[in-house]
Amino acid sequence: MTIKGKAFIAGVYEHPTRKAEGIPIAQIHAEVARGALDDAGLTLQDVDAYYCAGDAPGLGGLSIAEYLGIQPRHIDTTETGGSSYIVHVNHAAQAIAAGKCKVALITLAGKPRTGGAQPGRAPLAIQPPDAPFEAPFKPSVLNIYAMCARRHMHEFGTTSEQLAWIKVAASEHAQHNPHAMLKSVVTVEEVVNSPLVADPLHRLDCCIISDGGGALVVVAPEIAAQLKRPKVSVMGAGEAIKHNNGGEIDITYSAGRWSSAKAFEEAGVTPDDIKYVSVYDSFTITVLMQLEDLGFCAKGDGGRFVADGNLISGVGKLPFNTDGGGLCNNHPGNRGGMTKVIEAVRQLRGEAHPAVQVSNCDIALAHGTGGFLGTRHGSATLIMERS
Amino acid sequence: MANTNDAFSADIALEPYWTAARDGRLLFKHCRACDRPHYYPRPLCPFCMSADTDWREASGDGTIYSWSVERRASPPFAIAFVKLAEGPTLMTAIVDADLDNISVDQKVTLKFEERNDTPVPVFTPAS
DSSP states (O other): OOOOTTOOEEEEEEEOSSSSOOOOOOHHHHHHHHHHHHHOOGEEEEEGGGEOOOOTTTTTTTHHHHHTTTOOOOEEEETTTTTTHHHHHHHHHHHHHSSSSSSSEEEEEEEESSSSSOTTOOOSOOTTTTTHGGGGOOOOOOHHHHHHHHHHHHHHOOOHHHHHHHHHHHHHHTTTHHHHHHHSSSOHHHTTTEEEETTTGGGGOOOOOOOOOEEEEEEEEHHTTOSSSOOOEEEEEEEEEOOOGGGGTTTTTHHHHHHHHHHHHTOOOOGOOEEEEEEEEEEEHHHHHHHHHTTOOOOHHHHHHHHGGGTSTTTTTOBOOOOOOOIIIIOBTTTHHHHHHHHHHHHHHSSSTTTTTTTTEEEEEEEEEEOOOOOEEEEEEEEEOOO | OOOSSSSSOOOGGGGGHHHHTTOOEEEEEETTTTOOOOOOOOOOOTTTSSSSEEEEEOSSSOOOOOEEEETTTSOOOEEEEEEESSSSSSEEEEEEOOOOOTTOOOOEEEEEEEEEEEEEEEEEEEE
16 A cells, blocks of 8 residues: 555644743644644544644643544554654555545644753653663763764764754755744854864754744545645655664664655655755754765765755755754754654745745655664655645 | 662663672673674563573773763763674763863773762773
8 A cells, every 4th residue: 555645735834932931732732733724724623633742741642632622533642753743644644545534633842942841851751771771871862963973974074064064054044934043144164163062063063942833734635625725745655763773883874764765665756856855953963864864865975965055945956944944943842853844845835935945846855853863763754746 | 689779770680780780890692592792781682582692791892983072061071882892882981081082993991980879881091
């Protein structure tokens, strides 16, 4: 069975807040649900499937379904960190293709900026099996991703200046986004001269920390046919995980190598067909490694590929994260997958900001990584088409 | 066993590991069925799921696979992946080192440090 052409992304919504003081996470879930359903031209009564991940408080999908007031006949709370929401689109498309539901709602909300939870430091009720062998050395998202960058530099000669180009491209895009947290354009020099936070990553190699949320509505073809918005169909999707494999490790590549191969095969397209890419950007190194793993360049060539503005819309060959991404715009719940799909849908609809809209954007790709790139993570790839 | 850290002592299968650690020895697991070493140690081999696993002692020699210094911490500290001479790579810390002169492929030597009342394997530049 394939999901190609069997499901459409009919509604998307990105919460405009970046600082949600006094607003509980459940309320943000409800506000983004309403926003995405309004965007699609549907109502809460149309929803028959619900998807959320580890950001949902309490009993997760049960608690938020109750808060929203929905009675889904299909529910999936797969948790693969920030890539969860891209996995959810894949699973929703599979469920729709199998006839299990027709209107799937996917929501994310998080408050790492004002809610107290620090990135990668969520309290764990039950200690994971790796904890006695890792926790004493104080791993953090920052130093784990930094070790990926260090190894990549060692094996392939990647430089801090090349990594900096990724932040530069994100900032070029963010200047046009009125909701972006960081709207100032930065230079390569400013990135590499910002303080080292975890060698070899500098402060400006890092994403922002923001409150917020987002939602998607995935529908069956017969529902999409009744709606007025531009149609975006699911062409293919893939998911994979990667971990430390009993101590036989190679942190120079991600599970994106495997998730993208499945997605491209299902979609029947190649990286050359992709006009726009949304790719998770917790740090500059995250983008570089994923672009290699997605097949936009050979492993090890990422540094040369991203340099000289190649990721800037209207300038380079592969426009990326035209909303400013997690590096400059928004990173709700320290999770990137949701906003990656939202901006890709804007591009396919021709509704991105005119200054960053990719001309004739007919096929786009959204890719996420969740968890920790250098220890254990989930990757998810989604290829979409304007139809 | 007299481990004061409940979180680390609640796993009976790991008792030989922590006992050796208190003697300054690092154990890893080896599978008799598929002849592959692994770390962190598990009773069931993560490569073939055989329960026929035994403990092996690391020589203490290793090389740095990757590293980072968390500069904002007070004091700054170095985290690393170190590849043991015997094969497996483990997460650890680089200690007693000039934090501005750590490098990939650098040779390092095992020692133990107490963290949370538990002896854990860390590495120092080989002399």
